[in-house]
Amino acid sequence: MTAKIIDGKAAAAEVRARVAGIAAEFARTTGRQPGLATVLVGEDPASAVYVRSKGKATSEAGMASFSHKLPDTTSETELLHLVDQLNRDDNVDGILVQLPLPPQIDASRVIAAIDPAKDVDGFHPMNAGRLATGLEALVPCTPYGCLYLLKQELGSIAGKEAVVIGRSNIVGKPMALLLIGESATVTVAHSRTRDLPDVVRRADIVVAAVGRPEMVKSDWIKPGATVIDVGINRVPTEDSKSRLVGDVDFAGASERAGAITPVPGGVGPMTIAMLLRNTVVAAHRRAGLSDPKGV
Numbered sequence: 089m090t091a092k093i094i095d096g097k098a099a100a101a102e103v104r105a106r107v108a109g110i111a112a113e114f115a116r117t118t119g120r121q122p123g124l125a126t127v128l129v130g131e132d133p134a135s136a137v138y139v140r141s142k143g144k145a146t147s148e149a150g151m152a153s154f155s156h157k158l159p160d161t162t163s164e165t166e167l168l169h170l171v172d173q174l175n176r177d178d179n180v181d182g183i184l185v186q187l188p189l190p191p192q193i194d195a196s197r198v199i200a201a202i203d204p205a206k207d208v209d210g211f212h213p214m215n216a217g218r219l220a221t222g223l224e225a226l227v228p229c230t231p232y233g234c235l236y237l238l239k240q241e242l243g244s245i246a247g248k249e250a251v252v253i254g255r256s257n258i259v260g261k262p263m264a265l266l267l268i269g270e271s272a273t274v275t276v277a278h279s280r281t282r283d284l285p286d287v288v289r290r291a292d293i294v295v296a297a298v299g300r301p302e303m304v305k306s307d308w309i310k311p312g313a314t315v316i317d318v319g320i321n322r323v324p325t326e327d328s329k330s331r332l333v334g335d336v337d338f339a340g341a342s343e344r345a346g347a348i349t350p351v352p353g354g355v356g357p358m359t360i361a362m363l364l365r366n367t368v369v370a371a372h373r374r375a376g377l378s379d380p381k382g383v
């Protein structure tokens with residue numbers, strides 16, 4: 089069996105086009121564009137690339153982009169001050185503080201300081217709790233993007249066996265909650281799971297979010313399963329360059345899976361599309377408008 093390759097780039101382009109339409113309509117009715125503020129602390133080149141591509145995608149969707157760059161010597165107090173300013177700025181609907189932060193800054197304090205109504209990452213405990221209890225929330229972009237691809241691929245996932253590998257607050261936990269919300273039977277596996285290969289062999293749906301290059305092997309994959317690879321690992325190549333690989337052995341797994349996301353071009357582009365989606369949703373809610381339809 090050769091798996092269908094799930095085209096995350098194409099799905100993301102569709103979402104972004106719909107978001108652009110919604111943003112234009114929002115601007116017509118309110119007289120201002122939805123706005124996203126990104127905050128980058130320090131000089132990590134990979135982070136700088138992500139933040140730049142988010143800014144570009146934001147402008148392309150007809151939204152205002154406010155980009156803040158702070159030196160890596162920034163204190164927690166200084167960063168909290170900027171967050172406070174962005175919380176009060178009516179033109180800012182979404183605030184994204186790029187993680188990881190330098191060691192002198194406690195990320196959980198910064199996240200807790202973001203206005204939950206502007207928390208387009210969905211990382212604030214208020215949004216995490218709302219997602220966990222089934223209330224309206226802003227949902228973390230990566231798992232939301234994964235769910236979008238799964239529903240596009242499978243339609244209903246009710247009753248399916250889903251195995252999420254990884255239990256982070258950013259991907260694994262919210263992914264499990266979203267899958268429960270769709271009535272899947274959900275197992276969360278992690279570094280202490282016994283006999284991980286056998287656990288994964290049960291899965292109709294595998295979501296791999298561990299951050300270990302090609303850890304999930306092809307003989308763990310149940311024939312016909314849908315595989316969502318969240319990993320983005322840069323590994324060195326023989327010509328002393330590097331390439332991106334996921335958490336799944338893509339070549340092997342794509343001979344057994346029914347459908348699989350590639351890296352790059354799978355989940356990554358969906359993360360950015362969902363960030364834009366969350367920003368227009370936050371803008372509508374803040375403006376007292378009902379949620380936009382179709383995203």
Ligand SMILES: Nc1nc(=O)c2c([nH]1)NC[C@@H]1CN(c3ccc(C(=O)N[C@@H](CCC(=O)O)C(=O)O)cc3)C=[N+]21
Nearest residue numbers: 138184185186187188209352353354355356357359360
């Ligand atoms: N507060 C916060 N929110 C985030 O959402 C967040 C963050 N911090 N810190 C860093 C991670 C990483 N992240 C990615 C988003 C898109 C791609 C993406 O589009 N990747 C492309 C290409 C990658 C490449 O070529 O380098 C792909 O997978 O096809 C990757 C990684 C968001 N993050």
